[in-house]
Amino acid sequence: xxxxxxxxxxSQRTSxxxxxxxxxxxxxxxxxxxxxxxxHYVVLNLIDLGYKGKVYPVNLKADEVLxxxxxxxxxxxxxxxxxxxxxxxxxxxxxxxxxCAKKGVKGVVIxxxxxxxxxxxxxxxxxxxxxxxxxxxxxxxxxxTTGVLNTSNGFTTSFAPLPNLRKGNVAFIAQTGLxxxxxxxxxxxxEPFGLSKVIGLGNKSDVDDSDALEYLAHDEDTEVIxxxxxxxxxxxxxxKAVRKAAKKKPVLILKSGITEAGVKxxxxxxxxxVVKDEIFDAVCKKVGAIRVKDFEELMDLAKAFALQPxxxxxxxxxxxxxxxxxxxxxxYSAEYGLDVAKLSDETVKHIESYLPSWxxxxxxxxxxxxxxxxxxxxxxxxxxxxxxxxENVDCAVCVLPxxxxxxxxxxxxxxxxxxxxxxxxxxxxxxxxKDLVDLWTKQLEDxxxxxxxxxxxxxxxxxxxxxxxxxxxxPISDSQ
Amino acid sequence: xxxxxxxxxxSQRTSxxxxxxxxxxxxxxxxxxxxxxxxHYVVLNLIDLGYKGKVYPVNLKADEVLxxxxxxxxxxxxxxxxxxxxxxxxxxxxxxxxxCAKKGVKGVVIxxxxxxxxxxxxxxxxxxxxxxxxxxxxxxxxxxTTGVLNTSNGFTTSFAPLPNLRKGNVAFIAQTGLxxxxxxxxxxxxEPFGLSKVIGLGNKSDVDDSDALEYLAHDEDTEVIxxxxxxxxxxxxxxKAVRKAAKKKPVLILKSGITEAGVKxxxxxxxxxVVKDEIFDAVCKKVGAIRVKDFEELMDLAKAFALQPxxxxxxxxxxxxxxxxxxxxxxYSAEYGLDVAKLSDETVKHIESYLPSWxxxxxxxxxxxxxxxxxxxxxxxxxxxxxxxxENVDCAVCVLPxxxxxxxxxxxxxxxxxxxxxxxxxxxxxxxxKDLVDLWTKQLEDxxxxxxxxxxxxxxxxxxxxxxxxxxxxPISDSQ
Numbered sequence: 023x024x025x026x027x028x029x030x031x032x033s034q035r036t037s038x039x040x041x042x043x044x045x046x047x048x049x050x051x052x053x054x055x056x057x058x059x060x061x062h063y064v065v066l067n068l069i070d071l072g073y074k075g076k077v078y079p080v081n082l083k084a085d086e087v088l089x090x091x092x093x094x095x096x097x098x099x100x101x102x103x104x105x106x107x108x109x110x111x112x113x114x115x116x117x118x119x120x121x122c123a124k125k126g127v128k129g130v131v132i133x134x135x136x137x138x139x140x141x142x143x144x145x146x147x148x149x150x151x152x153x154x155x156x157x158x159x160x161x162x163x164x165x166x167t168t169g170v171l172n173t174s175n176g177f178t179t180s181f182a183p184l185p186n187l188r189k190g191n192v193a194f195i196a197q198t199g200l201x202x203x204x205x206x207x208x209x210x211x212x213e214p215f216g217l218s219k220v221i222g223l224g225n226k227s228d229v230d231d232s233d234a235l236e237y238l239a240h241d242e243d244t245e246v247i248x249x250x251x252x253x254x255x256x257x258x259x260x261x262k263a264v265r266k267a268a269k270k271k272p273v274l275i276l277k278s279g280i281t282e283a284g285v286k287x288x289x290x291x292x293x294x295x296v297v298k299d300e301i302f303d304a305v306c307k308k309v310g311a312i313r314v315k316d317f318e319e320l321m322d323l324a325k326a327f328a329l330q331p332x333x334x335x336x337x338x339x340x341x342x343x344x345x346x347x348x349x350x351x352x353x354y355s356a357e358y359g360l361d362v363a364k365l366s367d368e369t370v371k372h373i374e375s376y377l378p379s380w381x382x383x384x385x386x387x388x389x390x391x392x393x394x395x396x397x398x399x400x401x402x403x404x405x406x407x408x409x410x411x412x413e414n415v416d417c418a419v420c421v422l423p424x425x426x427x428x429x430x431x432x433x434x435x436x437x438x439x440x441x442x443x444x445x446x447x448x449x450x451x452x453x454x455x456k457d458l459v460d461l462w463t464k465q466l467e468d469x470x471x472x473x474x475x476x477x478x479x480x481x482x483x484x485x486x487x488x489x490x491x492x493x494x495x496x497p498i499s500d501s502q
Numbered sequence: 503x504x505x506x507x508x509x510x511x512x513s514q515r516t517s518x519x520x521x522x523x524x525x526x527x528x529x530x531x532x533x534x535x536x537x538x539x540x541x542h543y544v545v546l547n548l549i550d551l552g553y554k555g556k557v558y559p560v561n562l563k564a565d566e567v568l569x570x571x572x573x574x575x576x577x578x579x580x581x582x583x584x585x586x587x588x589x590x591x592x593x594x595x596x597x598x599x600x601x602c603a604k605k606g607v608k609g610v611v612i613x614x615x616x617x618x619x620x621x622x623x624x625x626x627x628x629x630x631x632x633x634x635x636x637x638x639x640x641x642x643x644x645x646x647t648t649g650v651l652n653t654s655n656g657f658t659t660s661f662a663p664l665p666n667l668r669k670g671n672v673a674f675i676a677q678t679g680l681x682x683x684x685x686x687x688x689x690x691x692x693e694p695f696g697l698s699k700v701i702g703l704g705n706k707s708d709v710d711d712s713d714a715l716e717y718l719a720h721d722e723d724t725e726v727i728x729x730x731x732x733x734x735x736x737x738x739x740x741x742k743a744v745r746k747a748a749k750k751k752p753v754l755i756l757k758s759g760i761t762e763a764g765v766k767x768x769x770x771x772x773x774x775x776v777v778k779d780e781i782f783d784a785v786c787k788k789v790g791a792i793r794v795k796d797f798e799e800l801m802d803l804a805k806a807f808a809l810q811p812x813x814x815x816x817x818x819x820x821x822x823x824x825x826x827x828x829x830x831x832x833x834y835s836a837e838y839g840l841d842v843a844k845l846s847d848e849t850v851k852h853i854e855s856y857l858p859s860w861x862x863x864x865x866x867x868x869x870x871x872x873x874x875x876x877x878x879x880x881x882x883x884x885x886x887x888x889x890x891x892x893e894n895v896d897c898a899v900c901v902l903p904x905x906x907x908x909x910x911x912x913x914x915x916x917x918x919x920x921x922x923x924x925x926x927x928x929x930x931x932x933x934x935x936k937d938l939v940d941l942w943t944k945q946l947e948d949x950x951x952x953x954x955x956x957x958x959x960x961x962x963x964x965x966x967x968x969x970x971x972x973x974x975x976x977p978i979s980d981s982q
Contacts, residue, residue, distance in 0.1 A: 023904055135871075140860050183907035201826035204903035204933040211906070211936035252829055278829045310856060316830070317933070318956040345619075349732055349758045350796070390680060391615070423684035426665050426691070430678035453684040453797070456691035476798040 039233050041128045042163060043172040043219060045104035046075050048142050048179070049127075051118050052088040052109035052134075053079030060133070061109045065090065067184055071176030078103060097124040105129045105378035107169060107179040112136035115165070118152040123158035124420065129229075130155065131179040132165035138225050139166055151213070152227050167224025168203055173217055174243050180222075182206070190216020191245035192328050193238045195231055197223055197252045204249075205317070213321060214467035215328035218243035230255060232263035240268035246327040248320055251277045260311050270308035272327045272490050275313050276320045277302055311488055313318070322474060326483035329470040330447040333488035335416035337363035340386035340408035343393055343401075347421035347477060348386035354478045358485030360417075362386065368410040376404055385409065398430035404439065410443045417447045417488060419480045423464065424454030433465040440471060447487045449473070449480040519713050520641060521608045523652040523699060525584035526555045529607075529657070531598050532589035532614075533559030533567040540613070540661035541589045545570065547664055551656030558583060577604040585609045587649060587659040588859075591605075592616035595645070596630040603638035609709075611659040612634065612645035618644055618705050627858035632707050647704025648683050653697055654723050662686070670696020671725035672808050673718045675711055677703055677732045685797070693801060694947035695808035698723035706735060712743035719747035726807040728800055731757045741789050748790035752807045755793050756800045757782055777812045792966055799962065802954060806963035809950040810927040813968035815896035818961070819889035820866035821871055823881075827901035827931070828866035838965030840897075842866065849892040856884055865889065878910035883918065890923045897927045897968060899960045904934030904942065913945040920951060927967045929953070936970040965970050 026162070048068070052061035061199055065088050068077050078099045079087035086092050093099045096106055096118065106122050108115055112134050122130050137148040150163065155162050164170050170177030171187045182203030192215050196202030202222040209217060219241060223232050231249060234335045238244045247267060255262045267273050306313040314320045338360040340351040365385045376396050387409065393401040406420045422432065450473045451465060452459040463473040475481045528548070532541035545568050548557050558579050559567035573579045575599065576586055586602050588595055592614050602610050617628040628645065635642050643649050649659030653669045662683030676682030682702040689697060701714050709867060711729060719722045727747060734740045747753050755777050787795040789924050794800045818840040820831040832842055845865045846962040853863045856876050867889065873881040886900045902912065916930070930946060930953045932939040954960045 096549040119921055136858075136860060139863075142860065144860065172735075183905055185906050198825045198827070200903055201824040201933075203905075204824060207904065208936065208939075212939075252826070265830070278826070278833050302769050316834075316956055316958045318958070344681040344684060345678045346730060346732070346758070351756050354796075380616060380618075380622065380624065382621075423680055424687065425683075426687055428663075453681075453685040454691075456688065458690075459688075470732060476796055478796045479796070 039129070039161060039229055039237050041104050042161070042221075042229070043168050043177065043237070044175060044371050045128075045177065046071075047078070047080040047102055048075060048177070049080050049093075049099060049103045049106045049323075050087075050179075051080040051096060051106060051111070053081050053084075055084060055087055055091065062088075063181040063183065064107050064109060064133070064179060067178050068176070068179055071178060071184065071187060073176040073178070075177065076101065080106075096121040096127070099125065103127050105131065105179075106243050107131045107133060109133040109181065112140075112144060112147050112165070115146055116154065119151045119154045121158070121267060123154055124157070126161060129161040129163065131163040131167070131169035132179060132224070132227075132308050132502075133167060133169060133179065134164075135166040137165045138227070140229075141386070148227055151282070155228065162228035163221070164224040167198065167222035167225060168200065169222055171206070171217075171220040175221070186208065186210050188216040189243070190218060190328065191243065192217055192324050193219040193241065193244040193247050195221050195223065195234045195238070195247065195251075197226075197247040197250055200391050201250065209321070214470070214472070215325055218245075226255060227258045229258070232256065232259040235260075235263040235267045235273070239263075242303065245270065245325055245472060246272050246274070248324050250317075251275055261305055264306075264311050265309040268450060273311040274320055274323050274327070275306060275311050275409045276315075277313065278318060308451070312490065318479075322479050322483050323486045325472050326447070326449070326487055327490075329467070329472050330449075330487060331445050332490055333417040333447050333484065334445070336360045336485075336488040337414060337416045339363050339412065339415040339418035340421075340487075341405045341409055341418065342386060342421035343389045343390055343423055344421065344453075345388050345390075348388050349451075350477045351419050351421065351481060352386050354481035355485075358482050359489060360481065363409075363412065363415045365409065366412050366414050369408050369414075373404055373408050374401075385415075398428065399435050402432065402435040406448070407435070407439045407442065409449060410446050411440060415446070417484045419451065419477065419484060421451045421453070421477055421480075422462075424452045424458035426455035426458065429458055432462045433469075435467055436471055437469055440469060447484060450482055451475070451477045503897040519609070519641060519709055519717050521584050522611070522641070522650050522701075523717070523774065524655060525608075525657065527558065527582055527584050528553075528555060528657070529558040529560050529573075529579060529583045529586045530567075530589070530659075531560040531576060531586060531734065533561050533564075533572065533959060535564060535567055542568075543661040543663065544587050544589060544613070544659060547658050547660055548656070551658060551667060553656040553658070554656065556581065560586075576601040576607070576726065579605065583607050585611065585659075587611045587613060589661065591615040592620075592624060592627050592645070596634065598625055599631045599634045599640070602640060603634055605860035606638070607640060609643065611643040611647070611649035612704070612707075613647060613649060613659065613661060615646040616646075617645045618707070619845070628705065628707055635708065640699065643701070644704040645707060646955070647678065647702035648680065649702055651686070651697075652701040653699070660702075666690050668696040669723070670698060670808065671723065672697050672804050673699040673721065673724040673727050675701050675703065675714045675718070675727065675729040675731075677706075677730055681730065683791040689801070693805060694950070695805055696724075709966070710735060712736065712739040715743040715747045715753070719743075719750050724751065726754070726804055727754050728754045728804050729756065730797075730800070731755055734839055737785075741785055744786075744791050745789040753791040754800055754803050754807070755786060755791050756795075756797060757793065775785075792969070798959075801957050802959050803966045805952050806927070806929070806967055809947070810929075810967060811925050812966065813897040813927050814925070816840050816965075816968040817894060817896045818964060818968075819843050819895040819898035820900035820901075821843070821869055821885045821889055821898065822866060822957075823869045823903055824901065824933075825868050825870070827933075827957060828868050829973075831899050831901065831961055832866050834958045834961035835965075838962050839969060840877050840961065840965050843889075843895045845889065846892050846894050850887050853884055853888050856880075865895075878908065878912075879915050882912065886928070887915070887919045887922065890919060890926050890928060895926070895962045899929055899931065899957065901931045901933070901957055902942075904932045904938035906935035908940065912942045913949075916946055916951055917949055920949060927964060929963055931955070931957050931960045
């Protein structure tokens with residue numbers, strides 16, 4: 023099987039890492055009252071997010087941190103400790119992990135950097151930690167990460183600020199910590215969907231994407247899984263986990279490190295093995311995952327899957343008030359695997375009844391004349407509603423120019439259409455006056471209709487929604 | 503020559519269409535006081551934009567329109583009329599053009615739709631108009647368009663609202679009117695650059711992209727030309743015009759109608775012949791134009807060319823505070839024809855002097871540890887400033903996470919860097935808290951530093967800036 027070249031065989035160990043997301047108690051090694059240190063914010067986040075478990079700051083010198091009693095070492099904490107977040111300089115971490123072994127903790131999250139990714143003798147630190155942990159049966163997340171976040175219980179090991187925490191149905195597996203945090207801030211402040219769980223895997227010295235996938239596949243709060251991946255250490259295990267997860271919920275994978283330059287950067291950054299790009303592409307398809315090419319596409323598709331129903335087929339209806347929008351949407355449909363639907367005679371006749379006699383209605387439908395005939399709101403109802411109601415149409419894109427002088431009501435008609443056809447996904451694109459574009463976008467996304475800043479991104483999202491069921495329904499060979 | 507297949511030979515007529523942009527007088531046929539009709543807004547726009555030439559409303563029934571004396575027919579206007587904007591139903595247009603011929607006008611802009619694109623007997627209307635005009639030496643823009651806009655003198659034939667008119671250095675040639683208008687509204691409300699001229703060509707019954715290009719190539723207000731194209735009627739003439747224009751200023755072409763579905767939509771929409779896509783790609787490269795794939799890329803590159811200097815070479819410096827940003831930027835650099843620069847020893851030593859001893863500086867540079875060592879502002883100065891100052895670097899991309907809790911000063915350091923290296927283009931990407939992303943974006947774009955919502959779009963823009971001089975400097979064969 024060509025696609026497992028360069029992948030080591032797996033130990034087949036399946037293990038439950040749920041304690042990393044749902045621990046009853048956590049110690050924070052490197053916790054401090056000094057607000058210039060990251061260790062301060064791990065404890066602060068746990069307090070701010072209202073985590074209900076026990077929190078034990080560990081600090082050689084302090085008696086308390088942020089009002090919580092502190093201990094000089096993990097093994098001197100008198101009560102049970104399930105998870106330990108470690109954020110002290112790398113040379114000190116091996117001893118901390120030995121303390122954890124003595125204490126008998128279940129897992130450590132190593133936030134510190136300066137291990138294998140730094141090269142030289144620092145590779146040894148990571149090896150030591152892994153050996154100690156393995157002997158003691160301790161699982162490791164990291165090093166070189168911000169660790170985990172569970173929005174349903176407020177547990178986190180992150181030192182990154184996490185304000186305005188909003189629960190949602192999308193889980194995010196990220197290789198690196200700060201990127202995961204930045205993505206998280208972006209999602210909470212800019213996207214209409216929320217997050218269920220986040221895990222930054224860092225150097226993946228132990229817990230990897232496969233472990234995370236296995237957990238998230240069964241997590242009831244998670245309906246969509248998105249992964250940012252630089253490399254895969256155990257390809258067989260990873261693909262098995264993806265295939266299992268993708269049968270239950272959409273799995274979106276952003277993989278970088280695809281070019282020589284990217285691979286070099288990835289190697290020095292999280293020290294991962296990198297799989298050949300074309301192989302990775304083929305494999306994603308085979309196991310039912312959707313591969314995306316950048317963070318923007320990851321967000322676009324996550325939004326579509328988080329907000330919209332899956333499409334029952336690939337026949338798209340196109341409604342645009344500009345002829346250019348019709349042409350572009352038709353082009354992109356072909357590119358993203360959608361067929362421009364042939365409208366039923368009934369739909370054609372219905373729409374034509376509102377138009378001057380010389381106009382023939384077809385798909386794509388240029389709605390400018392309809393707009394002139396019946397006004398903007400009815401134009402939307404008749405065109406987008408008519409097309410979505412057609413039995414030959416599985417999904418639809420609608421393109422509207424937003425004139426700075428005709429601030430008509432988009433929200434009302436779209437709400438009616440959405441309620442009338444709840445099983446058919448559609449996406450909107452607005453081009454024109456930005457104030458109105460922003461207003462309409464907010465109104466529609468508040469009612470779970472995704473809006474994208476370009477026609478291509480609308481069609482790409484609809485293409486993904488229409489592909490997913492086919493991929494999962496396809497027979498999957500057992501030879502892997 | 504394979505790339506002229508399906509292109510008719512040109513008449514080689516070169517003609518000056520400047521009167522369409524700079525007429526001393528204009529008549530508006532279909533002008534009306536009824537604010538529900540588009541004809542109302544053509545006159546209103548001319549008044550609102552402060553056009554200084556004569557405006558003659560033409561209306562069979564009204565004595566005045568918007569306070570201006572009206573005439574029942576063009577040929578009954580007593581004074582000279584250079585350009586006539588026509589917005590009456592298609593069947594009436596042939597007679598109006600005969601009136602124009604009688605009057606001896608230079609050009610007509612036909613805004614009405616319902617001609618060749620509607621098929622049937624309506625094809626004849628367009629043929630009649632073209633014949634009448636040719637005999638009378640009248641040039642035609644349209645039909646089926648919003649016509650022209652000149653931001654420097656406030657002349658327009660557009661019925662689309664044009665508030666907040668802002669002059670700029672980008673000219674826009676569009677096939678279709680409403681799309682051009684919507685793009686215009688978007689640019690004025692959302693982009694940091696402005697427009698010099700806009701022309702919507704519609705059915706291109708006479709004036710086409712080549713005529714527009716020829717005019718804009720010599721227009722002093724225009725530094726960048728962007729074209730939205732569905733089809734080309736006279737390939738030879740078009741390519742000649744592009745080649746000439748591209749020697750003087752960047753020419754960006756968005757061409758749709760590339761797939762079978764897109765072609766079908768384009769045919770019914772503006773009735774253009776469509777050139778094979780791969781041929782068009784090759785030809786664009788040959789004549790020195792940059793082809794873009796969607797409106798978003800068109801805006802992205804227009805912004806880069808409008809705001810930034812061209813890049814002297816293709817060696818990119820990458821600075822990212824997330825390791826993921828380093829990997830992705832390196833990947834995209836390879837994709838968009840940029841080489842990841844090898845930093846000089848001097849730059850490496852300089853940056854390393856601020857860092858813990860175990861860290862090795864290279865390009866891409868992960869600036870997280872530098873951020874921790876020297877704080878955010880100096881981190882920017884030392885990293886982005888250091889990389890841009892390197893003689894081995896031609897351009898740079900900088901990726902910053904925007905934490906909702908560290909609202910540091912990006913504007914100040916970037917201003918210093920920009921002033922220090924005015925000849926090297928760079929672009930920024932922010933990911934994180936949207937409020938801060940929006941603030942930083944506005945601050946930087948106000949000082950002509952382009953910001954893009956994804957790393958890929960930054961690198962794509964820099965790739966275009968680095969390609970252009972090579973394309974124009976390449977020897978162009980005379981065999982065409």
